[in-house]
Amino acid sequence: MWSILVFLVYVLTTTAQIVRPGGCPKAVTQTTLDLPQYLGNWYEIYKFWAIFEVGQKCVEAHYTLKDNGHVKVENSGTRFGSKVEALGDLYMPDSNRPANLKVKFGNSAPYGDYWVLDTDYKNYTLIYSCGSLLGPLGHVESAWILGRQRTLEQSIVDKLFAKAKSFGINTDHFSKTDQSGC
Structure with a gap:
């Protein structure tokens, strides 16, 4: 029992994601x-808690196509007044499921899910990721709402929260990203 508890504490502190049963x-x-x-x-409008984003504001992502068909992901923000950046690689493993993308940050990191649940390309995107933890006992999840501007109309946010809820995603885990003074 202790080994399971220690494992769960480890997962909670290292996954940088929400853990749910x-x-x-x-x-x-x-x-x-x-x-x-x-x-x-x-621009990041809402996110699930992630340890790598603690203290960050003005979070944004820039996606550019690479020669190999993958997408270069350049995430940036500020933490306590200093710029922070993370470079990633995004790709489409199955053209029959084009919105089921994979992303990783760092050469030794594994690819994780980057599922586009909804986007209109011009204003917003709703991204979700979920992986099994100890089989059916739990799961680890992340979610983001991004916008082309630093703010989104509340009606769009409400629509995206409703869509997430319709899939059983707990939107109480979303927190608003500070995009002021950027």
Whole structure:
């Protein structure tokens, strides 16, 4: 029993994601994704708690197409007045499921899910990731709402929260990213 508890504490402190009991919610991605329209600048509006973002504000992402068909992900923000950056690689492993992307940050890191649940390309995107933890006992999840501007209309946020809830995703885990004074 202690080894399970120690393992769960380790997972909680190292995964940088939300840990919940039971299996992953049955989230469904968009059926299409126009990657060239998706590229460009996005600003983080809401996120699930992540240890690597503690203390950050003005978080943004820039997506550019690489020669190999993958997407270069350049995340940046400020933490206590200093700029922080993370470089990643995003790709589409199955063209039959184009919104079920994979992303990783760092050469030795494994790829994780980057599922586009909804985007209109011009204003917003809703991204979700979930992985099993100890089989059916639990899951680890992340979610983000990004916008092309540093703010989103409340009606869009409400729509995206409703979509997430319809899949069984607990939107109480979302917190608003500080985009003031950027």
